[in-house]
Amino acid sequence: MNSLRLLLAAAMRLSALRRWPVRRVLMKQLYFCGIEALPLLLFIGISVGGIVVAQLHYQIGQSGEGSLSLLARITLAELAPMLTAILLTARSSSAMASELAMMRLHGELAALARMGVDVRAYLVMPRIVGMMLANTVLTCYFALAALLTGAVAVAGFGWLTELARLPTSLSVSTLWLCLAKSVVFGAAMATVACARGLSGGLSVTDVPIAASSAVIRAVLTLFALDLGFILLGHIA
Known part of the structure; x- marks a missing residue:
């Protein structure tokens, strides 16, 4: 409930992006x-595309077109949004929680509040928006890297022809599902990290505890949300 309230509070403060200091925090978050994270995401996307196609096409004996089509559906519906979110959780959520916990420990949050600065507008909202946007774009790059690798693996120099056939085997709902998951996952893991960092204790030992706890809670939240998407899909 604490994370949900924090997310709602951040959503109500989106207008603060008109101020340069808030936009500066957002841009720094997007960069970090x-x-x-882009090179690492591309490497993992290439690896996943090659591994999945190798198993389907060369081990199981699936046709090249069928292997690529199945790779596209699996990647867009599950692998790209989930693996991207998990990687960003391990890489960025811990740093985000540690930073806010250190600011709380050193009294910076209290000092900002005394100066009349809205901490949720200045620190929390741009981090959530930045993580959400970064996760969405990186998910697209992940999926593109995996599909390009899969097409090259099954068709060689004819990879462009194989990719051109993919739209006929993909539904629009799969693309919307990938987009929805990437947006929701990005907002969720940033909110959990910010909530854990802001609620950290006043001891130095509480900082690493906040970081590790943020990662664990974010990963659990991601799997719970993914399960929710699956259940909603069956109901719909």
Whole structure:
């Protein structure tokens, strides 16, 4: 409930992005969570595409077109949004929680509050928005890297032809599901990290505890949300 209230409070403060200091925090978050994480995401996406196609096409004997089509559906519906979110959770959620916990420990949050600065607008909201945007874009790059690798693995120099056939085997709902998951996952893991960092104790030992706890809670939240998407899909 604490994370949900924090998310709602951040959503109500989106207008604060008109101020340069808040936008500056957002841009720094986008750089740290998005640009710096891109090479690692591309490497994992390439690896996943090659591994899945190798198992389907060369081990099981699935046709090249069938393997690529199945890779596309699995990647967009599950692998890309979930693996991207888990990687960003391990890489960024711990740092986010540690930073806020250190600010609380050193009295910086209290000092900002005394100066009349809205901590949720200045520190929390841009971090949630930044993580949400970074996770969405990185999910797209992950999926693209996996599909390109899969197409090259099954078709060689004819990879462009194989990719051109994919839209006929993919439904629009799969694309919307991938987009929805990436947005929701990004907002969720950032909210959990911020909530855990803001609620940290006043001891130095509480900082690493907040960081590890943020990662564990964020991962559990991601799997719970993914299960929720699956259940909603069956109901719909």
